[in-house]
Amino acid sequence: MNPSDTMTKEFEDDSDELETLLRSTFSAVADTTDPKPEWGRVVADIGVTKPARTGWFTPRMGVLAGFAAAALVVGGIAIANLDSTNVEQGTDGLAEEGSDADDTDGTSPDTPNPPVDSRVPLITEPMALQLAESTPGVSRLDEADLGLVTRTAVFAQSDVAGDDSQGGILVSTIAGSEEMLGSYGSEGDDLIEIRGFTASVFEGAEGLLPGGFGIQFYDSDAGLAVSVGSPSAARDELIDIAENLVLGADGSPTLGPDAAARYDQMTNPAILAGLGSFGTAETTTYAVDGVGGTLETSLLVQVFEGSLDDARPAETLRGQVQDQTVRGVAGISSEWGQMLRNGILTDDTRETLIWEESPGVVIALSITRAAEPGSNPALDLVELAEGLRIGPSISEERTAALCQAATDLPTDTGEGYVGSQAHIADIGALAARPLPIEIEADLNRYFEFLTSGAIDTDQDPDSDLVENWPEPVQEALANVEAFIETNC
Amino acid sequence: MRALSDLYSAQHGNMVRLATMLTGSEAAGSDAVHEAFIKMHRKWDRIDNHGAYLRRAVVNECNSMHRRRKVEKKHQPQPKPPSLPAEIDETWNAVQALPSRQRTVVVLRFHEDLTVNQIAEVMNVADGTVKSQLHKALASLRKNLSDQLDPTPGSRNPGATNLTTGNGAKEAQS
Numbered sequence: 001m002n003p004s005d006t007m008t009k010e011f012e013d014d015s016d017e018l019e020t021l022l023r024s025t026f027s028a029v030a031d032t033t034d035p036k037p038e039w040g041r042v043v044a045d046i047g048v049t050k051p052a053r054t055g056w057f058t059p060r061m062g063v064l065a066g067f068a069a070a071a072l073v074v075g076g077i078a079i080a081n082l083d084s085t086n087v088e089q090g091t092d093g094l095a096e097e098g099s100d101a102d103d104t105d106g107t108s109p110d111t112p113n114p115p116v117d118s119r120v121p122l123i124t125e126p127m128a129l130q131l132a133e134s135t136p137g138v139s140r141l142d143e144a145d146l147g148l149v150t151r152t153a154v155f156a157q158s159d160v161a162g163d164d165s166q167g168g169i170l171v172s173t174i175a176g177s178e179e180m181l182g183s184y185g186s187e188g189d190d191l192i193e194i195r196g197f198t199a200s201v202f203e204g205a206e207g208l209l210p211g212g213f214g215i216q217f218y219d220s221d222a223g224l225a226v227s228v229g230s231p232s233a234a235r236d237e238l239i240d241i242a243e244n245l246v247l248g249a250d251g252s253p254t255l256g257p258d259a260a261a262r263y264d265q266m267t268n269p270a271i272l273a274g275l276g277s278f279g280t281a282e283t284t285t286y287a288v289d290g291v292g293g294t295l296e297t298s299l300l301v302q303v304f305e306g307s308l309d310d311a312r313p314a315e316t317l318r319g320q321v322q323d324q325t326v327r328g329v330a331g332i333s334s335e336w337g338q339m340l341r342n343g344i345l346t347d348d349t350r351e352t353l354i355w356e357e358s359p360g361v362v363i364a365l366s367i368t369r370a371a372e373p374g375s376n377p378a379l380d381l382v383e384l385a386e387g388l389r390i391g392p393s394i395s396e397e398r399t400a401a402l403c404q405a406a407t408d409l410p411t412d413t414g415e416g417y418v419g420s421q422a423h424i425a426d427i428g429a430l431a432a433r434p435l436p437i438e439i440e441a442d443l444n445r446y447f448e449f450l451t452s453g454a455i456d457t458d459q460d461p462d463s464d465l466v467e468n469w470p471e472p473v474q475e476a477l478a479n480v481e482a483f484i485e486t487n488c
Numbered sequence: 489m490r491a492l493s494d495l496y497s498a499q500h501g502n503m504v505r506l507a508t509m510l511t512g513s514e515a516a517g518s519d520a521v522h523e524a525f526i527k528m529h530r531k532w533d534r535i536d537n538h539g540a541y542l543r544r545a546v547v548n549e550c551n552s553m554h555r556r557r558k559v560e561k562k563h564q565p566q567p568k569p570p571s572l573p574a575e576i577d578e579t580w581n582a583v584q585a586l587p588s589r590q591r592t593v594v595v596l597r598f599h600e601d602l603t604v605n606q607i608a609e610v611m612n613v614a615d616g617t618v619k620s621q622l623h624k625a626l627a628s629l630r631k632n633l634s635d636q637l638d639p640t641p642g643s644r645n646p647g648a649t650n651l652t653t654g655n656g657a658k659e660a661q662s
Contacts, residue, residue: 017637018629019598025579026509026599028572033514035504039496042525198612220617425627432587432624448616451623 171245171253174225175440194242195219201235213238223441224251301388302364324353326385331355333381353381363388398436403488405430418464419455439483442476449473492529495538503546509595510550512584520549544610551588575636582632590625593618
């Protein structure tokens with residue numbers, strides 16, 4: 001029995017009553033709905049709406065516009081043409097209700113900050129409101145991408161120290177569920193299949209990567225959103241790179257064993273310098289929507305493991321870096337200038353502020369905004385930084401919740417439980433909750449196996465023995481159980 | 489513009505109903521449909537199947553709106569739900585409590601009567617994703633609506649953590 005049969009059968013056998021209830025409910029709600037056509041409003045809004053910002057700078061993309069940029073600055077990698085304006089990370093992760101944001105009480109900047117022993121940064125509400133109010137046309141403030149862990153690798157030409165590194169490749173991965181990270185490819189994107197997954201391809205001709213391309217997709221097997229970009233690679237070349245990526249168990253990307261040889265034959269031959277992965281970073285993005293849902297401003301905060309010394313080489317990138325004192329320690333601020341040189345948003349700017357909050361903990365605060373006429377360019381990053389609060393790690397919270405749920409699982413289940421609908425329901429309920437990223441992919445893999453129909457004791461009495469399951473499933477299960485044993 | 493107007497006349501009501509299911513609010517649903525039509529206008533000439541595109545755009549817009557509203561909801565009064573019988577109201581609340589993707593598959597399946605394959609096309613995901621989301625959604629609804637559904641036979645005793653075999657299940661033969 002294949003997974004499809006399993007799902008369909010269960011759906012038909014067990015859900016008649018529930019189906020009837022759902023249909024009745026939707027019918028009743030539909031009956032109470034009284035749509036009022038507003039064609040005139042559509043016509044009016046079509047007349048005043050700005051041209052669509054396609055490709056790189058849809059809200060979905062723009063939310064993470066600063067993701068790679070801050071990573072690059074903190075990593076101290078001098079690739080001027082490979083910052084986030086060129087290689088953006090597209091996710092639209094969700095801020096969860098009841099999350100750390102609820103703990104934010106708008107405490108004044110004078111309030112002592114809690115120890116930074118965790119990884120979820122928060123801008124206090126007054127600061128966020130200030131950001132919103134200082135940007136004309138802003139209609140709302142969104143909080144997104146709480147606690148996303150990213151790993152970024154840069155593979156560049158040998159002249160990485162200069163500004164002429166046109167041949168580099170940047171690969172970023174973000175661990176999380178598809179629910180959190182969102183699907184890729186919609187609204188007329190250029191969609192292709194990469195590694196068996198639907199991927200969006202973005203062309204630099206839209207303004208950000210003259211001659212280059214970017215590819216984004218969600219690898220549901222690995223539980224990773226993957227972004228691959230290069231300012232110089234041709235479309236087919238970048239597709240080849242993306243197809244041959246090697247993703248480590250923790251999501252760290254590498255180009256694969258024969259990448260150098262392959263890349264040598266590409267349009268822009270280069271000697272690859274594998275700069276490896278950065279440490280993990282948990283990130284909060286605040287996106288301020290403008291007219292029609294188009295992103296106008298994003299504010300991004302990242303917490304890295306590392307030292308400010310690692311970030312100092314970023315100074316050599318631009319001649320516009322200044323030293324700042326932030327929260328009582330030295331920091332670096334940088335005006336990135338016109339980031340979209342040939343694009344629609346020619347006046348967009350990015351400012352980044354980096355400081356070492358405590359030994360081994362570096363925080364990067366980055367703002368991107370469209371310089372609309374009459375906008376306030378003097379938004380004070382330092383003031384925002386002073387108001388920053390660091391909440392508990394999202395992983396810690398999810399681990400605690402998982403532990404509670406795991407202890408509620410039945411143990412006195414009897415013969416025949418493994419692979420039964422009850423078992424599937426129990427594990428499905430566990431897998432449906434927000435999970436620590438360390439085990440999310442493993443638990444989902446285990447759940448998918450359970451629902452695959454592979455356990456059929458009528459056909460094979462030993463099919464419910466763990467030792468008879470596929471090795472990847474055994475490994476996934478072992479990882480989950482080890483995680484629970486260690487952390488719960 | 490005429491073609492867009494015709495589509496608006498023909499589909500606006502249906503799309504608002506769909507969006508209401510997805511957002512939980514007629515006002516929010518109307519806004520989502522409004523945005524979908526505006527975005528559709530920008531790409532009209534590049535769209536092959538306008539009806540299918542519209543539905544997909546509405547679903548995308550609702551999901552995007554849902555994310556934004558998660559933050560706003562903390563600070564704003566909630567829209568008054570439609571006046572419904574208690575049983576329906578409880579089911580409606582349970583559906584609205586589902587994660588957005590699960591809610592979307594449930595609405596598309598039981599309100600729009602789409603097949604798994606059609607839902608996958610609308611959501612731009614694999615068939616398997618639809619099935620797993622549907623499974624999770626139904627499991628969650630069964631649990632939350634247990635009072636309205638027949639009790640499930642074979643209750644088990646709660647106990648300590650065990651993801652696989654449980655106390656009574658078979659152990660591998662050594």
